[in-house]
Amino acid sequence: MIHLQTARRWLRKRHSVLPGFGLTLGFAMLYLSLLVLIPLSSLFVKSASLSWADFWNTVSDPRVLASFRLTFGAALAAALVNAVFGLIVTWVLVRYSFFGKRLVDAMIDLPFAMPTAVSGITLTALFVKTRGLGKLLYDWFGLEVAYTPLGIMIALVFIGLPFVVRTLQPALEDLDLDIEESAASLGATRFQTFRLVIFPAILPALLTGFALSFARALGEYGSVVFIAGNQPGKTEIAPLLIMNKLEDFHYREAAAIAVILLLASFLILLFINIVQWWSRRYAI
Amino acid sequence: MSIEVQNIRKTFGSFTALDGVSLTVGAGELVALLGPSGSGKTTLLRIIAGLEQSDPGSGPILFHDEDVGGRRIGDRAVGFVFQHYALFRHMTVFDNVAFGLRVRPRKSRPSDALIRHKVDQLLQLVQLDTFATRYPHQLSGGQRQRVALARALAIEPKVLLLDEPFGALDAKVRQELRRWLRRLHDEIHVTSVFVTHDQEEALELADRVVVMNEGRIEQIGAPDEVFHHPATEFVMNFLGQVNLFGGRVEEGKIHFSTVAFDAPEHAQLQNQPVKVFIRPHEFEVGEFTDGQTCIRATISRINSAGPNVRLLLMAETGESLSVELPQERFRQLKLQAGSQVYLTPRGLKVFGDDYVI
Amino acid sequence: MPSEQPKARKPRRGEAVTEPLWIRCALTAVALGFLGLLLMLPLAAIFVQAFEKGWEAYLAALTDPETIAAIRLTLLVAAVAVPLNTVFGVAAAWAISKFEFPGKNLLTTLIDLPYSVSPVIAGMIFVLLFAPGGWFGPWLEAIHLKIIFAVPGMILATLFVTFPFVARELIPLMQSQGIEEEEAARALGAGGWQIFWRVTLPNIKWGLLYGIILCNARCMGEFGAVSVVSGVALTLTLQVESLYKQNMTAAFAVASLLTLLGVVTLVLKSLLEWKIPKQTAEEAMGYCGD
Numbered sequence A: 001m002i003h004l005q006t007a008r009r010w011l012r013k014r015h016s017v018l019p020g021f022g023l024t025l026g027f028a029m030l031y032l033s034l035l036v037l038i039p040l041s042s043l044f045v046k047s048a049s050l051s052w053a054d055f056w057n058t059v060s061d062p063r064v065l066a067s068f069r070l071t072f073g074a075a076l077a078a079a080l081v082n083a084v085f086g087l088i089v090t091w092v093l094v095r096y097s098f099f100g101k102r103l104v105d106a107m108i109d110l111p112f113a114m115p116t117a118v119s120g121i122t123l124t125a126l127f128v129k130t131r132g133l134g135k136l137l138y139d140w141f142g143l144e145v146a147y148t149p150l151g152i153m154i155a156l157v158f159i160g161l162p163f164v165v166r167t168l169q170p171a172l173e174d175l176d177l178d179i180e181e182s183a184a185s186l187g188a189t190r191f192q193t194f195r196l197v198i199f200p201a202i203l204p205a206l207l208t209g210f211a212l213s214f215a216r217a218l219g220e221y222g223s224v225v226f227i228a229g230n231q232p233g234k235t236e237i238a239p240l241l242i243m244n245k246l247e248d249f250h251y252r253e254a255a256a257i258a259v260i261l262l263l264a265s266f267l268i269l270l271f272i273n274i275v276q277w278w279s280r281r282y283a284i
Numbered sequence B: 001m002s003i004e005v006q007n008i009r010k011t012f013g014s015f016t017a018l019d020g021v022s023l024t025v026g027a028g029e030l031v032a033l034l035g036p037s038g039s040g041k042t043t044l045l046r047i048i049a050g051l052e053q054s055d056p057g058s059g060p061i062l063f064h065d066e067d068v069g070g071r072r073i074g075d076r077a078v079g080f081v082f083q084h085y086a087l088f089r090h091m092t093v094f095d096n097v098a099f100g101l102r103v104r105p106r107k108s109r110p111s112d113a114l115i116r117h118k119v120d121q122l123l124q125l126v127q128l129d130t131f132a133t134r135y136p137h138q139l140s141g142g143q144r145q146r147v148a149l150a151r152a153l154a155i156e157p158k159v160l161l162l163d164e165p166f167g168a169l170d171a172k173v174r175q176e177l178r179r180w181l182r183r184l185h186d187e188i189h190v191t192s193v194f195v196t197h198d199q200e201e202a203l204e205l206a207d208r209v210v211v212m213n214e215g216r217i218e219q220i221g222a223p224d225e226v227f228h229h230p231a232t233e234f235v236m237n238f239l240g241q242v243n244l245f246g247g248r249v250e251e252g253k254i255h256f257s258t259v260a261f262d263a264p265e266h267a268q269l270q271n272q273p274v275k276v277f278i279r280p281h282e283f284e285v286g287e288f289t290d291g292q293t294c295i296r297a298t299i300s301r302i303n304s305a306g307p308n309v310r311l312l313l314m315a316e317t318g319e320s321l322s323v324e325l326p327q328e329r330f331r332q333l334k335l336q337a338g339s340q341v342y343l344t345p346r347g348l349k350v351f352g353d354d355y356v357i
Numbered sequence C: 001m002p003s004e005q006p007k008a009r010k011p012r013r014g015e016a017v018t019e020p021l022w023i024r025c026a027l028t029a030v031a032l033g034f035l036g037l038l039l040m041l042p043l044a045a046i047f048v049q050a051f052e053k054g055w056e057a058y059l060a061a062l063t064d065p066e067t068i069a070a071i072r073l074t075l076l077v078a079a080v081a082v083p084l085n086t087v088f089g090v091a092a093a094w095a096i097s098k099f100e101f102p103g104k105n106l107l108t109t110l111i112d113l114p115y116s117v118s119p120v121i122a123g124m125i126f127v128l129l130f131a132p133g134g135w136f137g138p139w140l141e142a143i144h145l146k147i148i149f150a151v152p153g154m155i156l157a158t159l160f161v162t163f164p165f166v167a168r169e170l171i172p173l174m175q176s177q178g179i180e181e182e183e184a185a186r187a188l189g190a191g192g193w194q195i196f197w198r199v200t201l202p203n204i205k206w207g208l209l210y211g212i213i214l215c216n217a218r219c220m221g222e223f224g225a226v227s228v229v230s231g232v233a234l235t236l237t238l239q240v241e242s243l244y245k246q247n248m249t250a251a252f253a254v255a256s257l258l259t260l261l262g263v264v265t266l267v268l269k270s271l272l273e274w275k276i277p278k279q280t281a282e283e284a285m286g287y288c289g290d
Helices: A002-014 A021-048 A052-059 A062-095 A101-107 A116-127 A132-141 A149-174 A177-185 A190-219 A238-247 A251-282 B041-049 B093-102 B112-125 B141-154 B171-188 B199-205 B223-228 B233-238 B327-333 C021-050 C054-063 C065-098 C104-116 C119-130 C137-142 C151-162 C165-177 C180-187 C192-221 C224-229 C236-246 C248-275 C281-285
Strands: B003-012 B015-025 B030-034 B061-063 B078-081 B159-163 B191-196 B208-213 B216-221 B243-250 B253-256 B259-262 B272-278 B283-286 B295-303 B308-315 B320-326 B340-345 B349-352
Touching: A021 A251, A021 C065, A021 C104, A021 C119, A021 C151, A052 A062, A052 A251, A062 A101, A062 A149, A062 A190, A062 A238, A062 A251, A062 C021, A101 C021, A101 C248, A116 A132, A116 A149, A116 C021, A116 C192, A116 C236, A116 C248, A149 A190, A149 C021, A177 A190, A177 B078, A177 B141, A190 A251, A190 C119, A238 A251, A238 C119, A238 C224, A251 C104, A251 C119, B003 B041, B015 B041, B015 B216, B030 B041, B030 B199, B041 B078, B041 B159, B041 B191, B041 B208, B078 B141, B093 B112, B093 B141, B112 B141, B141 B159, B141 B171, B171 B199, B191 B199, B199 B223, B208 B223, B208 B233, B216 B223, B216 B233, B233 B272, B233 B349, B243 B320, B243 B349, B253 B272, B283 B320, B308 B327, B308 B340, B320 B327, C021 C248, C054 C065, C054 C248, C065 C104, C065 C151, C065 C165, C065 C192, C065 C236, C065 C248, C104 C165, C119 C151, C119 C224, C151 C192, C151 C224, C165 C192, C180 C192, C192 C248, C224 C236, C236 C248
Parallel strands: B030 B191, B030 B208, B078 B159, B159 B191
Antiparallel strands: B003 B015, B003 B061, B208 B216, B243 B253, B243 B272, B253 B259, B272 B349, B283 B340, B295 B308, B295 B340, B308 B320
């Protein structure tokens, strides 16, 4: 029955009476090709002009490796922090009521809405050890945040939080109350209900949010570049290294590093798609 | 185990869901809470279960004469079956049914072998033993509902509560599942309360029916009692179709439409307006008048598909009437749209203000 | 069956399935503390820094000729990029949501592609294309056209990073609306443009506006991509960077302007979220206890 319906809908759309298919699809494809596909392909063509050995030498250079380690490490740490705190924040936003909730909910998108350069200089100014919060942290705990990997991670937490919250929020809102009630009626404690019933149900969304936050952090530039110390080998993130290579007209090396970053992004995208497919497996 | 609730009140904001409800369910009984949306039946069920707290000032909730009002749902030993099944969709049928046993504190948790044995037994009981490894999305609606039931029974509840258990199912599956549930209840005899807005379901399945409206209980009784002897106008109206006449009692007679009946039992209602209800099947249809007790009417529509023939008529006094008669009688009378007939009420129900026969 | 009475009950949160009060309080405190430190504190810091030297310094920073020029350039970039991406978004959403064709899923995925590209890479690909050593470099030099390290390059890079915003917002919205209304309009004799202006557009206007606002915010706020291809002329975000090295207060004054843009975007976004119908699963299921 369902197959028949989809088939019928498909047929109907094929022979759609609506106009504009050729025009809109043609324009969309042309625009997509000119603006996105051709420019992106230039990156791969450029890096393909390197031999394998050159490519390998470029990306295995200690400075490059250090930047990858820093970028991936900080991005992963930030995504983990976001997964944990994002879950708590989303839970509180969806489940509890408190004064100013709508405002707080709207504020979650602040990192999306603020230009990254602004976030960057602000976080840096907050965390330099000579003044304000940064001075407090330094004086009391001996903690240096700005110009260290910790600072990079904090900037990436800032930029990645909305991804986790906005992915989890609908999943948590859509969770049927009655599955929790039935767990309670069967004698489960609140913690058992969370662990055995709620958490498995929202895990795909949590993983997706985590991955989105991780992917964003890998490529992030504006909010990190100010707070990172930008010392080669120590606090130089991969996007900044690309920038530096470009400034020195080392286009091929820049392309090689960029290809690695891009491939990592695509892998994460693939991971997200797998998670989405996996999460639909039990859909009723 | 018996259930007794006294003077239960519940408000949601300005809306009164339950307005002082008291009810006793005997041990092993199967009772239906019947009423329209917003009548408070689900709220009452949820309060009995412990999913909802009654308002302060309400009376106690007694299970076998023990007040459980302060206990959480998990400590009340109730099995609750949800309208939309509420199965855990990432667990197999087996794991769903085993859930209530596996979450017990370590001390009282049965061994894995015992759990397996018990779940297998329950799945046999609900005739799903071959489905143990399936996931909820691989089952039909009726099968899911049976899993939900098995899951609720796994914790050996003293009381089984079902919220619109067949509400989300097709008409045919509903019928089958209804009979199956009745047989199951006769087998295991656990005290059960179910909520429904379908009067047919309540009348067919339950030992006793509790008819609710606007947060109050209108009538409690066996199915044929509430059907044949409705206590209130609402019950009369809610359980099946009715024809309504405005009437008047004068000198021991009820006058309505063009007819008058002796009603010595209404003698004290001098010159009072009353409402007269007659069910569609309680009319005698004839071609000739027999004097005073007939209503003359014209047939406007005939629907003869079904076990009985349903007529839509216009009385000469202007009321629109619906009448049911057996197929043979219909053929005998050779009725057609436009024919004129005489209707003789065989039974009627009279309600005055706060007054009922 | 009796006729159903209108539902008088509000949806309720289950009383039996919430956490103990102390856990609720603790979690709320953790969440609000985290958000306060991570979001509110930086937001406040921007304005504190911007006004550190008083109103006059603030106004002086904003009326500086270089800043004025940066505002102009930012507006120019947005004025080109937003309409172009809006037209693309509507066209792509029309083709994808109203018709079936092979490769549709691939197209949808490709539209999302710029989201997963680092801004630095987004700028860099245009350098590879148009820089003197790039694919079109020699040809551009021959006709004395400068794209990279100039305004056209900044516009291109901005177009790239803001490419998916409108399309992404419209595609799911238009897919959920189906094609019945458009077909009905067609059956009543409406032409293509009439259908679009009178039937489709009124249905998607809030979603479209939402997409445009997000697209605009990103246009004006983009930093990494334009930074790669920028030359002498600076947009506001580049101006912030340039000032940051010389005059912190001035940098934060300009940053406060961009922050205001972000806050206005957030407010508009929240208002629009009220307008765009959001069907919760519960409503869709017709959840009814009695």
